[in-house]
Amino acid sequence: MSKAKVATVWLDGCSGCHMSLLDIDEVLIDVVQKADIVYGPLVDAQEFPEMVDVTLVEGAVSSQDDLRLIQKIRSRSKLLVSLGDCAVTSNVPSMRNNIPTKVLLERAYVQGADVNHRPPTDGVPTLLRHAVPVHEVVKVDIHVPGCPPKADAIAFVVTELLSGRKPELAGKVKFG
Amino acid sequence: MPSKISIRIDGELINAQSGASLLDAALAAGKFIPSLCHMKGLSSVGACRLCVVEVAGVGRLLPACTTPVQDGMNVTTQNDKLRRYRRTILELLFAERNHVCAVCVSNNHCELQALATRLGVTSVRFPYTFPRVAVDLSHRKFAQDQNRCILCTRCVRVCAEVEGAHVWNVVSRGVGSRLVCELNRNWGDSRNCTSCGKCVQSCPTGALAEKGFAVEEMTKRPEPISRLANLRGVHS
DSSP: OOOEEEEEEEOBSOSHHHHHHHTTTTHHHHHHHHEEEEESTTSOOSSOOSSEEEEEEESBEEEHHHHHHHHHHHHHEEEEEEESHHHHHOTGGGGGTTSOHHHHHHIIIIITOSSSOSOOOTTOOOEEEEEEOGGGTSOOSEEEOSSSOOHHHHHHHHHHHHTTOOOOOTTTOOOO | OOOEEEEEETTEEEEEETTOBHHHHHHHTTOOOOOSSOOTTSOOOOOSOTTEEEETTOSSOEEGGGOBOOTTOEEEOOOHHHHHHHHHHHHHHHHHTTOOGGGOTTTTSOHHHHHHHHTTOOSOOSOOOOOOOOEEOOSSSEEEEGGGOOOOOHHHHIIIIIISOOOEEEESSGGGOEEEETTTBOGGGOSSOOOOOHHHHHOSSSSEEETTOOTTOOOOOOHHHHHHHHHHTSOO
């Protein structure tokens, strides 16, 4: 039997969900026996591959780049999992949402800076007006809230998915 | 003397005191009906609608907290329709304000968060509204953060009915509704606030909190207030 293709992606988040993913400890050994990690911050792939079985998304959709990437990922993934509160609720990244982006950047890069009093433009993506949960822009199959989700919950989700079952998470996970 | 009457809850025959609410009767019989705006000892207002139940012969759902028991009532507290409605209500509460559990003083001690877990809410299907709402830190001891307010009005009622100060009110309508201190003063400028903290202890979320607590540190104890209210016969 060929191995399943699993990808992870890090959008607007703190990488805490990826840390929690690593915290599943020995379950990782089972995971890599059943699946190849084909994309994400933990591996060295540059381009998101075609025909991925499961993609775990950490982070909210906050910029034009996030939006383009998640749309590409959706079209190339069979199952999309929102991993953690930023992906599920937009969480901390959304705390900027009631400030217009222009005012926000002015505050951070002009009023808040000692030198170079202007917002960066080269090599940084344009912010969306709102940082939004992943399921507000593409279809999401499974939501795993938590900040970060507990390693046990992630291990359960990954193990169930790799066994061909859809994990039932009601009552097992919480926001925050 | 209150007389005993019989009602049927989820098929089970239960004795209840005449004059009690359906919610009280169900809770006394060990049933679980979710609620957020209800607090023992205070009047019931049916604000959150989470305790909606089906009563045989009534063509609409009724909030258990404001429906008095009547002899021979046949009540359903759990079915797919009720669970769907309750989940939807919770999702709308989350969408209406900025509930960022991860950075909240009440994280892990919050009734809204706990109920979302218990009722199996793992995501919110409605677009978040991200409203710009006030944070009032003018009070010496307490903080008010409207981002976390669910308009349950427990603070309004505990202040008016138990403390007798009636500092809190709700202004405006619909999604524009806001909790205000007196006639829209800063809390720190309140003429009537006795700084007793009953509102803070009654608040189911982190909307009202004591100052000086960091994330996850604010725990609350509404039970002594309920006991006090019962002793005084505020609302039996």
